[in-house]
Amino acid sequence: MKTANTLTIDGLKITIEGEKNLLEVIRKAHIDIPTFCYHSELSIYGACRLCMVDVSGRGVVPSCSTPPEAGMEIQTSTGQIRSLRKMIIELLLANHEQSCTTCQKNTSCKLQELANRFGVTKVRFKKAAAARPLDNSSPSITRDPNKCILCGDCVRMCREEQSVGAIDFAFRGSNVTVAPSFGKGLSEVECVNCGQCARVCPTGALTPKSDVAETWKALEDKSKYVIVQIAPAVRVAIGEHFGLEPGTIATGQAVAALKRLGFKKVFDTSFTADLTIMEEGTEFLKRLEKKEKLPIFTSCCPGWVKFAEQYYPELNDNLSSCRSPQQMFGSLAKELLPEKYGIKKEDLVIVSVMPCTAKKYEAAQEKFAVNGIKDIDIVLTTQEFARMIEEAGLQFNSLTPESFDLPFGFKTGAGIIFGNSGGVSEAVLRFVNEKVCGKKNTGNYDFLQVRGLEGIKETSISTPAGTLKLAVASGLKNARTLVESMKRKEVHYDIVEIMACPGGCIGGAGQPVYYKPEVKEKRAKGLYDNDKMLELHSSQDNPYIKELYKDNFGEAGSRKAHRFLHTHYASCKRTHSGEISILKGNSVNKLEVTVCFGTSCFLKGSQSILKGLVDHIKLSGLEDKVEVKATFCFEKCNSGPNARIGRKLLEKCTIGLAVETLMDEIKILKECASV
Amino acid sequence: MTNRNHRKFEEVCRILEKNGNDPARLIPVLQQVQEVYRYLPEEIMSFVATSLNISPAKVFGVATFFSHFTLKPKGKYIIRVCDGTACHVKTSTGILDALYKKLSLSEKINTTPDMLFTIETVSCLGACGLAPAVVINERVYGQMTPEKTSEVLDGIIKTEEKQKEAVNA
Numbered sequence: 001m002k003t004a005n006t007l008t009i010d011g012l013k014i015t016i017e018g019e020k021n022l023l024e025v026i027r028k029a030h031i032d033i034p035t036f037c038y039h040s041e042l043s044i045y046g047a048c049r050l051c052m053v054d055v056s057g058r059g060v061v062p063s064c065s066t067p068p069e070a071g072m073e074i075q076t077s078t079g080q081i082r083s084l085r086k087m088i089i090e091l092l093l094a095n096h097e098q099s100c101t102t103c104q105k106n107t108s109c110k111l112q113e114l115a116n117r118f119g120v121t122k123v124r125f126k127k128a129a130a131a132r133p134l135d136n137s138s139p140s141i142t143r144d145p146n147k148c149i150l151c152g153d154c155v156r157m158c159r160e161e162q163s164v165g166a167i168d169f170a171f172r173g174s175n176v177t178v179a180p181s182f183g184k185g186l187s188e189v190e191c192v193n194c195g196q197c198a199r200v201c202p203t204g205a206l207t208p209k210s211d212v213a214e215t216w217k218a219l220e221d222k223s224k225y226v227i228v229q230i231a232p233a234v235r236v237a238i239g240e241h242f243g244l245e246p247g248t249i250a251t252g253q254a255v256a257a258l259k260r261l262g263f264k265k266v267f268d269t270s271f272t273a274d275l276t277i278m279e280e281g282t283e284f285l286k287r288l289e290k291k292e293k294l295p296i297f298t299s300c301c302p303g304w305v306k307f308a309e310q311y312y313p314e315l316n317d318n319l320s321s322c323r324s325p326q327q328m329f330g331s332l333a334k335e336l337l338p339e340k341y342g343i344k345k346e347d348l349v350i351v352s353v354m355p356c357t358a359k360k361y362e363a364a365q366e367k368f369a370v371n372g373i374k375d376i377d378i379v380l381t382t383q384e385f386a387r388m389i390e391e392a393g394l395q396f397n398s399l400t401p402e403s404f405d406l407p408f409g410f411k412t413g414a415g416i417i418f419g420n421s422g423g424v425s426e427a428v429l430r431f432v433n434e435k436v437c438g439k440k441n442t443g444n445y446d447f448l449q450v451r452g453l454e455g456i457k458e459t460s461i462s463t464p465a466g467t468l469k470l471a472v473a474s475g476l477k478n479a480r481t482l483v484e485s486m487k488r489k490e491v492h493y494d495i496v497e498i499m500a501c502p503g504g505c506i507g508g509a510g511q512p513v514y515y516k517p518e519v520k521e522k523r524a525k526g527l528y529d530n531d532k533m534l535e536l537h538s539s540q541d542n543p544y545i546k547e548l549y550k551d552n553f554g555e556a557g558s559r560k561a562h563r564f565l566h567t568h569y570a571s572c573k574r575t576h577s578g579e580i581s582i583l584k585g586n587s588v589n590k591l592e593v594t595v596c597f598g599t600s601c602f603l604k605g606s607q608s609i610l611k612g613l614v615d616h617i618k619l620s621g622l623e624d625k626v627e628v629k630a631t632f633c634f635e636k637c638n639s640g641p642n643a644r645i646g647r648k649l650l651e652k653c654t655i656g657l658a659v660e661t662l663m664d665e666i667k668i669l670k671e672c673a674s675v
Numbered sequence: 676m677t678n679r680n681h682r683k684f685e686e687v688c689r690i691l692e693k694n695g696n697d698p699a700r701l702i703p704v705l706q707q708v709q710e711v712y713r714y715l716p717e718e719i720m721s722f723v724a725t726s727l728n729i730s731p732a733k734v735f736g737v738a739t740f741f742s743h744f745t746l747k748p749k750g751k752y753i754i755r756v757c758d759g760t761a762c763h764v765k766t767s768t769g770i771l772d773a774l775y776k777k778l779s780l781s782e783k784i785n786t787t788p789d790m791l792f793t794i795e796t797v798s799c800l801g802a803c804g805l806a807p808a809v810v811i812n813e814r815v816y817g818q819m820t821p822e823k824t825s826e827v828l829d830g831i832i833k834t835e836e837k838q839k840e841a842v843n844a
Contacts, residue, residue: 164730166732168736172739181720189732190731578717580680599725607688628681
């Protein structure tokens with residue numbers, strides 16, 4: 001039988017069903033073509049050449065960048081192809097730092113896996129590259145250029161899916177490396193710590209930073225009282241590390257494992273997720289009533305928050321002032337538990353187990369510490385948690401399930417689904433639906449429109465106060481698309497939920513390494529199933545939350561609640577670049593003038609202010625007395641354009657204001673000099 | 676002196692404007708900026724990235740990829756010794772070694788402290804008929820020997836000294 005749309009793969013007839021490249025057709029035929037640089041969600045790069053196949057009449061071609069055509073006869077594993085693949089891997093290994101046994105990626109490394117699969121038992125080539133320094137500057141991600149195979153997955157992930165572009169290829173030929181701009185560390189550039197680069201890295205070149213050693217140290221310190229919170233997305237992924245199906249709900253085993261590791265109490269971040277809904281829901285209703293600061297943007301995701309602070313400082317007021325569930329937990333626990341357990345505050349150590357690398361950055365922020373005591377002491381990823389279980393020799397799958405400690409271990413399903421993109425929105429809807437529409441969420445509490453792995457989702461509900469429109473975005477590229485179309489006033493929403501990682505926290509970079517796209521779907525389903533199993537589904541029904549308000553905070557949104565559960569945002573520099581000297585100013589006693597040339601100020605006209613100032617300085621013959629510099633970002637983007645003249649910081653600066661201030665300051669300077 | 680930085684910066688603004696702040700014109704922008712500064716300062720590259728709305732990492736990537744671009748300040752006179760096949764066969768290495776020795780430079784430190792000379796090698800200038808060839812700024816010198824190159828350099832140094840004296844007088 002010959003149809004127009006079939007081709008032959010290793011003698012099997014396969015129908016082409018709209019696949020864009022041969023690779024997808026071949027994988028559909030259950031043949032696992034090896035690749036480093038192919039990810040279905042990223043653009044096709046064709047660098048690794050491992051996916052070469054033999055097309056009759058054409059010779060060896062890369063299947064990732066060859067469109068399928070009817071009638072093609074393909075062989076995927078000829079002697080020539082096998083030896084090519086083996087050679088490629090051998091060449092990659094030659095310059096790769098082969099410290100496999102001590103590498104974080106050991107056993108989950110793709111290079112290791114493929115070297116094993118193709119029987120590379122010996123590397124005949126000598127290492128030619130000189131050792132490069134490790135980038136340990138980021139609290140979230142470690143970058144080891146010596147392990148990089150230049151597949152470019154991280155570069156494309158950061159640019160295409162996250163629209164950040166913090167890393168790129170630099171230099172040329174044998175010196176090529178993937179690096180942040182100007183040889184800086186990851187912490188000094190616009191990296192938002194989402195770690196998606198590490199998620200797609202096939203080797204150990206980009207890995208979540210490990211804080212395992214610090215955790216062991218705390219656990220062994222007899223003077224410390226170490227407790228732990230565990231995020232919703234962890235429970236449906238941790239099992240993967242121990243051979244369970246993705247999405248298996250392993251809450252009981254995870255809790256048991258944490259207790260066996262020596263944590264005195266095990267709590268659930270879903271509890272503070274419920275608390276977040278109470279605060280954020282209340283905050284939203286207040287804003288709605290006053291018709292201000294709308295739409296409200298969620299603030300649970302530290303990757304998104306840094307992204308917003310960097311690129312959209314004008315949204316700082318729109319971000320919900322609520323801390324993330326992780327930080328709410330820290331603040332709450334450090335305030336209430338020392339007294340409860342009869343210990344000193346400084347002896348209470350709080351560890352978080354998170355699916356996320358950006359949570360490490362979040363916990364390290366100064367604003368989340370009181371008198372030098374951090375709210376969250378250590379953040380572990382799901383991967384690190386798994387490593388600790390292994391180190392301790394615990395057999396995860398045979399652990400007898402245990403339950404969370406109270407009171408911070410009791411949650412509703414609303415707090416569980418936080419781990420999925422759309423989960424926060426759904427939880428808010430369950431809250432708003434009851435508070436505004438007066439509908440008790442019995443029976444049907446699902447809002448299916450906000451579920452699923454699409455990048456941008458939207459829904460609306462009608463309430464007595466009018467129709468409320470919601471948008472949900474995951475992946476920062478999608479967030480950017482959404483925000484841009486809102487700025488152009490093409491769309492309007494009341495509530496916008498954004499998660500930096502595609503799919504939400506279940507797809508976080510701290511989760512067990514996976515290479516198959518369906519894993520995320522299964523994890524998402526796991527969380528929704530978990531919601532179904534619980535007794536309560538709306539945060540406002542959580543009895544321990546009610547008790548918490550009764551005993552401590554009064555009501556949601558109260559002054560005390562604000563002190564402990566809310567935060568503030570500030571615009572944030574993208575890169576730490578130096579200043580551009582414009583006028584030097586020769587005299588000893590000179591006036592310093594800096595004009596901000598960050599993106600936001602630049603767009604608001606800092607160039608004309610600089611020109612106006614310099615023209616004026618020249619006209620009045622003050623060139624010797626004034627030093628003028630252009631700088632990058634005063635971190636006050638909201639009130640830009642900014643200029644600092646002498647000691648005065650001018651916000652919303654105009655040429656007139658700048659010149660006036662300049663003359664005043666010069667006068668003061670002269671008076672000081674004459675005295 | 677005080678005006679020079681401002682003039683340069685205004686020139687960069689003009690270059691960006693002339694190229695319509697078009698990210699696709701990154702390479703011509705960088706070329707023109709390098710003409711202004713004789714190298715690509717980090718802050719200016721950050722500024723270019725901001726103005727073209729692309730990430731600084733991308734600009735850094737492009738600037739480090741092409742050997743035409745330099746991230747370190749170069750001397751007033753850039754001496755390019757051709758080391759293409761023809762020039763190499765005709766002993767361009769001898770010229771290079773002589774230059775390094777004369778100016779106390781090396782492959783790693785290739786600019787004199789007074790910022791007068793930078794020595795570079797290039798792979799073929801397309802002037803193989805003149806091999807071995809040396810280019811100083813825009814001027815091509817053919818069939819060079821270590822002695823002849825040294826003479827050219829002496830000439831430049833003399834001119835420079837005269838100019839300095841004239842300024843001081």
